[in-house]
Structures are given as C-alpha cells and as structure tokens.
Amino acid sequence: MRAGVVKEKDKPIWYDVYAAFPPKRNPLYVKPHWKRVQKTEDNVPEIFYKEDVIRAKFYETYGNGPKVFDLSRSTFVSTCQRFVEKYNELESSGGFEEETLFEETSKALLAEGILLRRRGGPAVAAEHRHPVLGMKLTDMLAEEQQANATADETTPTTAVQEQTQTQTETPATDDKPLS
16 A cells, blocks of 8 residues: 555455554464375275276287277277176186186177287187188189189180081071072
8 A cells, every 4th residue: 555556445454453453473474394294005905806807818918909989878888898798608607717718708709790809910710610701812813713714715615616516417508598
C-alpha cells in the first residue's frame, strides 16, 4: 500500500489486525527439518498366478498373436486368453504330460481355426493336417506346368491320328455339285 500497488479501499481484511498486533518475530518460512526416516523394505511377496506363467510363455513364444486387441467390444477375447483357457481345459482332462501340454494346446487351437505364428518362424503345424496344405505354391505351379507340358505333347499326335482315321474311314467324294 505504501508503493501504491494496492489501493486503500482494496486492502485485505487481515491487514488492520496485522498492523494492530504485529508478530513478535518476523515471519520467515523455512522448510521444516524432519528426521530422515529410513525406508523399510516392503515384505510383500510377488503374486504370480498359474495363468501368468502360461501367458508369459505364450508371449515369449508367439508374441501378441495374429489379432490386435479390439477393446471397443466388451466380449472380445484375446488369442492369449483363448490359449490359457484351452491350456487349462487340456490340463484338467489329464491326457497330456506337462512338457507337451503347451504344444498340444497350440495344436488344439489350430484345429479350432486359430493360427499361431512363432516369433521369427513358421506357423505351428498340426500332424493331422491335409498334405495339400503343406505344399508350397511354387511346387504346385511346377507340377501344374509339368502336367500341362505332358498333355500338350500327347495332344498333337492324337489329333493327327484322328485326322488320318477320319480320312481313311470316309470315302473320297467328287467336288461336283449335286443337281
């Protein structure tokens, strides 16, 4: 107010009280010094569920899977979750050993139409797949070309033989018009 920044009519309510009863010591803000408390370690054990171990192995082997997460649908089930459910189902049936259960789960999902690709490798192949599905496109084209080539070689000789047969069977006719 002495400098004219705040006008007399705009002064705060507490200003008159502060002027009438000034503090005995000038107010000075200093950060309080607290005793440094040493941090105690939390003895909370890490919580791992059985499914977490399966998920970790799935993501290590297959990555995120072939589909992206569709979070806009509330009923969306990720490939990893389907894998965990199938794994638990096969484990509860008790028909597989612990070491082969992971591979058998991936084969079971493949049979259901869910294709899993290993990181940096080919898709998981089932033993009961049709042999045509295992063929490469280049092999199929090579076989097709061979079949066409053998068919083309036999076709001209057959056509020539058919022409000679038809000429010998039909007698020669004069080119005179009939009246």
